[in-house]
Amino acid sequence: MSDRLQKKVAVITGAASGIGEGMVRRFCAEGAQVILADVDEANGSRIAAECGADFALLDVSSADSWQLLEKKIRDDEGRLDILVNNAGVVTGLDITAVTVDAWQQLMSINLLGMMLGCQTAISLMRDNPGGSGGSIINTASSTSYLAIPDVAYTTSKAGVVGLTKSVAVHCANEGFNIRCNSIHPGATLTNILKTAIEQAPEVEEACNKMSPLNRMGTVEEVAAMAVFLASDEASFCTAGQYAVEGGTVSQHPKM
Ligand SMILES: NC(=O)c1ccc[n+]([C@@H]2O[C@H](COP(=O)([O-])OP(=O)(O)OC[C@H]3O[C@@H](n4cnc5c(N)ncnc54)[C@H](O)[C@@H]3O)[C@@H](O)[C@H]2O)c1
Numbered sequence: 452m453s454d455r456l457q458k459k460v461a462v463i464t465g466a467a468s469g470i471g472e473g474m475v476r477r478f479c480a481e482g483a484q485v486i487l488a489d490v491d492e493a494n495g496s497r498i499a500a501e502c503g504a505d506f507a508l509l510d511v512s513s514a515d516s517w518q519l520l521e522k523k524i525r526d527d528e529g530r531l532d533i534l535v536n537n538a539g540v541v542t543g544l545d546i547t548a549v550t551v552d553a554w555q556q557l558m559s560i561n562l563l564g565m566m567l568g569c570q571t572a573i574s575l576m577r578d579n580p581g582g583s584g585g586s587i588i589n590t591a592s593s594t595s596y597l598a599i600p601d602v603a604y605t606t607s608k609a610g611v612v613g614l615t616k617s618v619a620v621h622c623a624n625e626g627f628n629i630r631c632n633s634i635h636p637g638a639t640l641t642n643i644l645k646t647a648i649e650q651a652p653e654v655e656e657a658c659n660k661m662s663p664l665n666r667m668g669t670v671e672e673v674a675a676m677a678v679f680l681a682s683d684e685a686s687f688c689t690a691g692q693y694a695v696e697g698g699t700v701s702q703h704p705k706m
Contacts, residue, residue, distance in 0.1 A: 455682045457482030460528045462520070464488045464511050464568060465538025467495035469641030470590065473670025474535055474536060474677050476502050481678055483533065511538045511564030517571045524575055531575035533681045536568040538591040539607075541643065547601040561607035562614065565589055569618045569631065577631050584628035586681050589615045591633040593661075593696040611693060617626045619690035630689040632680050637661055637696025639668040662697030 467470050467489035476537045483566040488509035489495040499506040499678055505521060510516045541560050542553045562647045569587055576585030591611040598605045611633050619631035638644065638658035644667070648655045658667050678693045679685055694700070 452477075452482075454482040456533070457679060459523070459532035459681070460486070460530050460535035461535070461681065462486045462488055462507075462524070462531065462572075463535040463537055464520045464564070466535075466588075467491035468671050469496060470639060470673050471535070471537040472498055472634060474537065474676040475499070475504055477671065477678055478533075479503055479673035479683070481682075483681075484522070485527075485530070486520075489538070491585045497504040504580055504667060511536070511568060512559035515568055517567045521571050521575060525578075529530070530579045531572060532579070532585050533588070534568055534572035534585070535563040535590065535677055535681075536565040537588075537589045538564055541588060541590075541601055541619065543601055544603065546602045546657050549602055557603040558607060561604070562610050565611060565614060569614070573618075573629060575628065582628070583626075585630075586685065587615075587618065587629065588677055589631070589633045591615070591635045591692070593635055593637040593694070593699045595633070595635055595692070596700045615692075616690045623689060630680075630685065632685075632688055632691045632693060634635070634673065634676050634680065635692055635694045635696060636673045637668055637694075637699040639670060639673060641670060657697060661699045663702050664697040664700075666697065668695055 461483045463474050465556050466475045466487040485504035486507050487495050487499045488507045490510050496506045509520050512685050540559050550560045572587050577583045589611050592608040594605050594608040595612050615631050615633040622629040638661050673695045
C-alpha cells in the first residue's frame with residue numbers, strides 16, 4: 452500500500468463486519484490511525500487488535516454515544532480527518548408488513564445515526580489543529596436508485612443522498628473545507644448476503660446477475676473507493692455519489 456492516509460485520524464462506524472471491516476483493514480494499511488466504532492464489542496475489538504486500530508463502543512443511533520466518542524477523540528487524538536458513516540441494517544419488511552417500531556429502529560441507525568455522525572465530525576473537524584478540514588463518507592447503496600421490497604431500507608438509502616448533499620453544500624458555503632460524499636455499493640458479499648445465500652442458494656445467482664459484470668462486489672473494492680474519497684487526491688470531490696456496483700443501475704433487467 453502507499454500511505455495515502457498517513458497522519459490522518461479516521462472513524463469508521465459499523466466496522467466489526469463486512470464493508471466496514473474491509474475499510475478498517477485498508478485504511479490501516481494506508482497509514483491512517485483508525486478508530487473502529489461499532490456496537491459489536493467482541494468482533495470490533497478483535498479486528499481492531501489484528502490491524503492496529505482502536506476500538507470504540509458506539510451505538511450510532513444514540514446522541515449520548517456520539518458525545519462520548521467526540522470527547523474521547525478530543526482527549527486522545529486532538530483531531531479528526533475522516534468519518535465513514537457506514538453502519539446500516541435491513542428490516543426485510545415490505546410496505547404491507549413493516550411496523551412503526553421496525554421503521555423507526557432502522558431509520559434511527561441508517562439515517563439519524565448518519566446525521567449525528569455528520570454533526571459530530573463537523574464539530575471535531577472544524578477544530579483541527581492545522582485548520583478546519585476533513586472528509587465525511589456516507590455509505591449509501593445502489594438501492595438509493597433502484598428499489599427493493601424492504602421499504603424502510605430503500606427509503607433510508609435514498610435519504611442518504613439528500614443528507615450528504617445538504618451537509619456538503621453547507622460545509623462548502625461556510626468555508627469549512629469539509630467534504631461530504633456518498634458511496635453506493637451494489638450487491639457485496641458480506642455476512643448479510645452470505646446468510647441469505649445459505650438459506651436460499653438461488654440468491655447468489657440473482658445477486659451475480661444484478662451487475663453486467665455478472666458478479667458481486669468485494670469489500671476491498673468498496674474500501675478502495677473510500678480510500679480515494681478520504682485522501683487529499685479527492686480535494687475537488689464533494690456532494691458526489693460514487694458507485695461501486697459494476698454497472699448495476701445502468702442496465703435494463705436481463706431479457
Ligand atoms: N452488503 C451489501 O450488499 C451492501 C450493498 C449496499 C450497501 N451496503 C451498506 O453497507 C453498509 C455495511 O453493510 P455490510 O453489508 O457490511 O453489513 P454487515 O451487517 O456486515 O455490517 C454492519 C455493521 O454495522 C454494525 N451496526 C449495526 N447497528 C449498529 C449501531 N446501532 N451502531 C453501530 N454499529 C452498528 C454491526 O454490528 C455490523 O458490524 C451498510 O450501510 C449497508 O446498508 C451493503
